[in-house]
Each structure stands twice: as structure tokens, then as C-alpha cells.
Amino acid sequence: MSQPTSAQTDTKPSGVAQIARVIDRERRTLARTRTFVILGVGFAAIVLGLAWSSGGTSGGYVPTVVGLLTPLELLVPVLAVAFGYRAITGDAERGELDVLSTYPIGAHHHVLGVYLGRAIGLLVVVFVSLLLVAIAVVFLRTEPVGWYASHASTDSPILFARFTLLTAFFALTILAIAIAVSAVAREARTVIVLAVTALVVVLVGLDLALVYGFASGIIGDGSLLHAIAFSPLSAYRGLVFESVVITAAGTGPQTASVPSSVFGLLVWTVGSLVVATLATKR
């Protein structure tokens, strides 16, 4: 048996090239796994159904945003966790994480590739779902469309686009948390428990902590707008109110600090990916 030296090059691919390989692997995994396809179609159908049944679509873009915000606060985390919670655990269970550690790919490149690959699928679902809602508004709304929110009480597709981007940002943050959970758990049973725990913490726990902090005086009146950025859910909600709802209404009390909320979501995203990298290095 001869060595297949012709198949080999001497140079190791760059980190970017390796990340691209992992992204492609994750992307193909999502496309070929029926569960993700069903999940995506189901999410789109539910969002579209909620938008229509709430009556928002006939009222315009901002009423639709107001109608969808609370359901999406629950649905987006569930979708994002479903997309990410087994991404690294599956490789660990099969022994492929050990195999990968014998290849010249850093844990940070691997984790980033997994995250970006899963993010592509997640973003497709979020964008397509909200695009369908936007199309529904175009056909079902009773008021004429105003493109620019230049004055009070203006409805605009640009506001809906802003809402879509913020929802995507929120989804990416929760996906990063799910990837961290997947890297830390390493086993099927553990990852389910941790994923549910993470969902409860994100959906309820951090908000309750904020309420407790405010009620007990730990969080002062002056710092509340910044403190809510501590919770990804509150940060997302605050950003939607500040950037979409209040902009359209033209007036109202400040509900969040936009810079703090953006910073909070970024910290959760980057911090979770760092945790995932450290856990993958074990």
C-alpha cells in the first residue's frame, strides 16, 4: 500500500478556511435534518398565524410588532435553543470531538464555525418568517403605507425591518447561549437539563432577578434603564420599544438605554462563545 501523497498539501489551511469548512458542515446538517426543516416551517406558520389572529396585520406594521413582541419573546429563545443545544454535544457523544482535537483546528475556530453555521439556518427561519408577516401586512392592512417614520404615529415598513433585525440579534444571542450549553454538557441527558434550565433563566429568571433587585433597592431608579440590559430578554424588549414602538408613537417614557441593551446582548453573545470555547478545549 502506498501513501497517497498526491492527495496532500504541506500547508495547513488558514483559520478562516477552517471556520468556513465547519460552517459548511453545520449548514448542510441543518438542511439535511428533517427536524430543523419542520421546526423552521412550524415557526413561520405560528408567527404568521399569531400576526394574523392578533389583528395586527390589518392595522399596519407597528401594531403587528406590538402583537408579535410578547409571543416572540418566548418563541425565539425556544427556536434558538433547538438549533444550538446539540451542536457540540452530538459531536462529543459520537467521539468526533476527540477526533477533531487531533486535527490542527483550534477550539475557537471550531466553536465559531459551529455558531456561524447554525446562525445561518436560524436567521433564514427568522427572516423568512417575519418577511412573510411583512408581506401579509402589505396585503391585509387597511391604512396606506408611510415609508418614513418622520412624525408621530407613523407606521412604516422600515420600523418593521428594524424589529426584524433586533429579533435576529436576540436570536443570535440565545443561540450563543445554547452553543455554550452544548459545549459544557457533552452528554444528551445533561444537555437537555441544562438547555431547559438556560431557557427558564433567560425567559423568567433574569427578569425576576431584576424585579427583585429593583424592589429591594439594589437597583436604583437612575440605573434601571441600564440594569435591564443584564437580561437578554429585557434588553431585546427594551430595544424594540425604544427603536420601534416609541419611535412610531412619537412620544412616551424612556423604557431602556439603547447602548446598554446592545452592549448587554453583545456581552451575552461573546461571553457564551468564550465559555463554549473553553469547554470544548477540555
Next chain:
Amino acid sequence: MTTRAHTDENAPERDAQPTTDESKTDSAGDADTDPLVTADEIDFAYGTVSVLENVSVAIKPARITALIGPNGVGKTTLLRALAGLASPTAGSISYDGPDTVRPIGYLPQNPAFRPGFTALETLEFYASLVGEDDPHARLERVGLAAAADRRVEALSGGMTQLLGIAQATIGDPPLIALDEPASGLDPGMTTHVFEVATELAATGTAVLLTSHDLDLVERTADEVIFLDDGGVADQGSPSALSDRYEADSLWETYERALTGDLHTIHVRGDSP
């Protein structure tokens, strides 16, 4: 290379066993070959459970080295430590091979691959990480080219094992660690797996494997390391070991070299 002391009554020849240097010489007459990987007095413990104590071994290129021992004796632990996948709790492991893109290839026990991908796509992914562009050659090398387009979840156990070995060879690593490569395979496939290992060694690769198939180990291994009671009970070439224990086969040697009841699982250390 050091070995542990032996005192059991089943091995009367052990008092006269060769010294460290003699062990190297009788292995295959290649004492001048520099080791690729050396473990120096390593200990390994899972929490309070000690698995390996004071183990020293050297893995040389162009040879098949087989780790042999009862279930639970620490074969996989030692193999993983030598492959750099687990850090010993004491002692050191050094790699002195060439600076290559992938120094060590690894086949886990019961390998599995991400479902939804074909055998070729699976190898394409791994090959892309080291800059290889012809993973099909790897499949041909292990005799799996005909199943290139079959999804991994539809491969038989033997095919999956061969795919795992093909994966382990990607990047032409100087050392390939195979953890029970013939586990659960029929006799024909088992023989084929050992033939592949032999061919890898013939190209200069150091092949380190664990196995319970003593007949095939006797026929193919250049070096056998008996693990027992947390350490190396003995080591050498199959023929040298047979001579040393005045045994007709590696199985007989195994019985005489190891302490205790071979029909009972030995549990080391305190319960956590």
C-alpha cells in the same frame, strides 16, 4: 522503557526477565530506533480512582504496538494519553516525531460520524482541515471506495470502523492510535483491519492499538505491552514474550504474564 516488578507465582521466569535495555533489544532488534512518543512514569486517575501508576512506554515508528490486558485495566486510558487526548495526573508524555500538520491520528472505540453525510463527504470534511484534496484515496486505501456515496448511518459496523481508520490516516500522521479497531467485527473484517494496520506500519507509521484478539496481535504486532494491575506487566515482541514465558502462543503468555483471575473484572482504587 521500564516495566513493573512481577512477583506472582504464575510466572516463574520473571525473576530472570531482562532488564530495561534488554527489553528494548529483544523487541524487534531495533533498539537504535528513536521512539516517536514516550511516556515517562505516568500516573492516571479519574478522581480518586487510580487507573495507571508509574507506566513508562515508548512507541516507535514503522511498528505495530499492541496494548493488551483485561477489561478495565486502562488500555484505552493509556492509548488516549499517548495520543494526547488525556493528560496524565503525574509523569510526562513527549512527542519526538516530525513536525507535521497532524502528528497523531485517532480512531475512538466504537467510532460514529455525523448522520446525514456520506462516507466521502465525511472524509472530505476532515481532509479539508489539513489541506488534503483527495479523500477518495483514503477510502480506496482501506477498501471502502465502493461505499463512498453511502450515508454513514447506513454503513455496517465494519464499514464504519474502516471509515474511522481512513479518517485516522488523514494527514499521514506519524502515529496512529486505534482503540479496539476490530471490536464487534466478523473474522474476515477483523483480519482486513489488521492488514490495513500492517500496511500502515510498512509505510513507516507507528501504529498503536488496543485489542482482545490475541491471535491476530500475535501475527501482526511488532511489540506487545501487557497491562495489568495499573501498570505494565511485561512487554516485548510476541516471539520474545513467548520464549520468556515458555509459552506456545500469545494467549498462553498472556495467562502467565498477568496476575489474578482472568475471568474476573478487576476494579482498582476506591469508589468515588
